[in-house]
Amino acid sequence: MTPPAPRYLPAGESALVVEFGQTIEPAIHDAVMALDAALAQAKLEGVRETVPTYRSLVIHFDPRRITTAALIEAVRRVEMEAPTRKPPTRWRIPACYDAPHAEDVGEIAAILGLPETRIVELHLSAVYRVYMYGFAPGYTFLGGLPEALTIPRRATPRAPAPPGSLLIAGGQALIASVAMPTGWYGVGRTPVRVFDPHRERVFLADIGDEITFERVDRSTFDALSRAAESGELVARRHAVGE
Amino acid sequence: MSDLAEPAVQDPAAPRLRVLRAGPCATIQDGGRFGYLRYGVTPAGPMDWAAFRTANLALDQDDNAAAIEISYGGFELLCEGAPTWIAFAGGGFSWRRDHAALPPATRVLLRPGDRLSAQAGSFGAWTYLAVEGGIETPPAMGSRATHVRSAMGGLDGRMLRAGDLLPARPTAKRDPAFFEAAIEAPWLEKNGRPLRVVLGPQDDYFTADGLAAFFCSEYRLTPSADRMAYRLDGPEIPHARGHDIVSDGIALGAIQIAGDRKPLILMADRQPTGGYPKLGHVIGADIGRLAQMRPGEACRFTAVSVAEARAALLDVEEDVAETPSRLHILRPALTSETLLGINLIDGFVDALKDPGPYLSGCDQ
Incomplete structure (x- = not known):
């Protein structure tokens, strides 16, 4: 095109x-x-x-x-001059969809009329693209959310979602980098720190990079959280097309 | 980031500034945090760049060196350890060293035991206290600018408060080349001219009546005014195509019109991206004048071309760069008469009586 x-x-x-x-x-x-x-x-x-x-x-x-x-x-x-772009990096990001990290899945399921397991499957099925950052340092706005997960924003924002929250609303998805009040719904949480000012790579992904989520259980989430705290990326990367 | 968490080296023989009293919103600011806008990092930096740079230039140093930004809530500090040169400039604040009044833009040598205080004066919302060599708090992502919402920069990413100790450098300046001086800075004076605006990028989201309302009416600053944004009240500016847009970038001075149809102007702590239509931008030459408004004050807007906006900015920058040649020896006992004689600040100019030369498009 x-x-x-x-x-x-x-x-x-x-x-x-x-x-x-x-x-x-x-x-x-x-x-x-x-x-x-x-x-x-x-x-x-x-x-x-x-x-x-x-x-x-x-x-x-x-x-x-x-x-x-x-x-x-x-x-x-x-x-x-029609420049050549380097292929984007694809990140595989661990995500936990179990309580207490999936606080709104029941509510999303009720609003959309789908089983809770289907909500998680759909969120896991997509290849997302980092479209932009906004809101706060590292607040990652993603495109590529399956249409079946389109849900309107809450009328009034709620108490802050913790860093690493995987949020959806208005047909978009995002990864929260810091705790901020939001009208979006939480489907899960990643131990990855998309923004860490103390790490060599301060921001995980560049704009244009692709992201897929990989399901982990609570004990893996906890272990990866500790690794992330000590400065590890925790996410894995490969060039798209490899 | 290797430069983030290193503590500032504290030399016991070096001067220190002890904060005795800090009104709300006093922070450390440098020229701003740039290079990370694309990652959602707010640039921060001074609300009134011309005043901030004037204070630094009066000390003959980098015009982006970290300084203290003081709000009309006031500020007081005590010099400890060793002497250091400081300079301040901004709105028409009342400054005192111990009990002696000082002009609103001044360079002085603080000696251990000297108390320096600022409080709101005839006009203005912000003033800047620059310190010889700049305030050396640890930089975060290349800048010392404080952004409180993301807890970044300055002193632990927060506003200053009583008890804080700010490190300074032992003085390298010698009399008589360096003398206590009043800074003659007419570019910091209040004037009632309309704030100049470059239209766009979403001026086509508004009706002709909406644009006419904006440019031909008076708007008043509401109490909802902080380092992030100034909310104004006045006639509604109706949208022609709704108030939701897909997010695009935000520059300093962006005039957003959201669902309430009132202007919200984005200031130093703006987010780098956002999702409301922007009618235009208050130009760089006038953003400091807007920043210096207090809640309840009124202003008008007038449209200018990008070329005019650029020329105006370059003019102010040229003026500010003249600071070192506009220093006048400070008389030791300063009375209000000598203050008036120096004519540093002309005081209020009524915005209604003096619409200025820019209001050509409106029927008055």
């Missing part, structure tokens, strides 16, 4: 939004990530950092060194 033609939208004098669409779709996100990779290679004058989201790439830049108009021209040239 041809990548959609982007719109260039200023966000003040120090940021430029390159918007590829307004919906959540793999093709749109592919285009965002292709431009992100191309800009990382091109090292344009004045570009400070880029932030990929579901449907746009935000370029934060130093207006002393480049104007918005000049940046748009430079980005257009970079886009035409």
Whole structure:
């Protein structure tokens, strides 16, 4: 599929939004990530950092060194060079779906009219893609949740879900990195620390990486939690296509 | 991160600043935490960058060195151990060394036993206390900026409080090249001009009437104003296409209009991504003026082009860079008359009486 033609939208004098669409779709996100990779290679004058989201790439830049108009021209040239992207990493992430880590599975099952075991099977069946980070450091927003697990957000947020919570709502999935109040539902919990400022690899996954979950029981969860606490990644990785 | 947990080295002969009193929201800030926005890390940094840099430049040092950001809740500290140079700049705060009043932007030498205090004055919500060499708390992910919500940076990722000891460096400055000085910083003065806004990226999510309401009305800052966002109250700004968008990035000064149809402007502690339509961005040159508003104060907005916004930013940066050449020897006994004579702060300008030159698009 041809990548959609982007719109260039200023966000003040120090940021430029390159918007590829307004919906959540793999093709749109592919285009965002292709431009992100191309800009990382091109090292344009004045570009400070880029932030990929579901449907746009935000370029934060130093207006002393480049104007918005000049940046748009430079980005257009970079886009035409059609860079090659390195294949994303796929992470296998252990997840526990047993009490007390699966607190909302019963409620989700009741709302969706499915057996509890089916909720867990569905969550385990998908290959997720890291679409973006938001909310808080390491808060990982995933696409790829099976449609059968589409459930509206709670009307009012609830007490904070603990770090490592696997949450779903609005057709999306996420991994919580820190305890935050949320209107999302918890299906399980991973011992993996997607954000650990004391670890060499501070953030587990890059945007564009793929994630699958691997079921573990409570005693394995506890053992892996201790390993994660001492700085181990606990998640396993392999390049997609291997 | 190797730089995260190392304790600051404490030399017993080095100066220390002991916090005696800290109003809410006093934190350590440097230029901000950059390079990790894509991972959801908030940049933090100063609310009023021009004031923050002015304080550092008055000490002839890196304009992003870590300093203390003080809110209108006030602050008081005691110098211990050894002398150190400090400089402060910001809103029209009332500063005192022991019992002597100091101008709102000043550089002085603190000696052991000196008490320095700040309290809210004629205007403004934030002021900055820079310390010679910068405050050397341990950096987190490359920055000393405090972000309280993620408990990162500063002193244990939290606001400052009474009893805290802040390490400083033994002074390397010598008289007479370095003298106690009032900083003449007209760029920090209050003015009633409208805040300038670059439209987009989602200005097409609003009706023409909605945009007209925003640019032709007065908005008042509500008490819901902190380092993350300032909520304003005023005429509603109706959406043309609903208020939910798929998340995209957020830059400083983004004007979000959510379901309540009122502006929420994202400040230093903004999240790097978010999901409400953004009508526009308050430009970098004016973000400090917005930050310095107190709840209850009113403002107006006017649209400018990106080129105008860039030119305005470069102008302010040029002004701020002049700080070292705008230092005037501080008179030892400062009276209110001499303060007025220096004319550092003109005081209030009525926002309604002085709409400024930018309101061309509205029928007054």
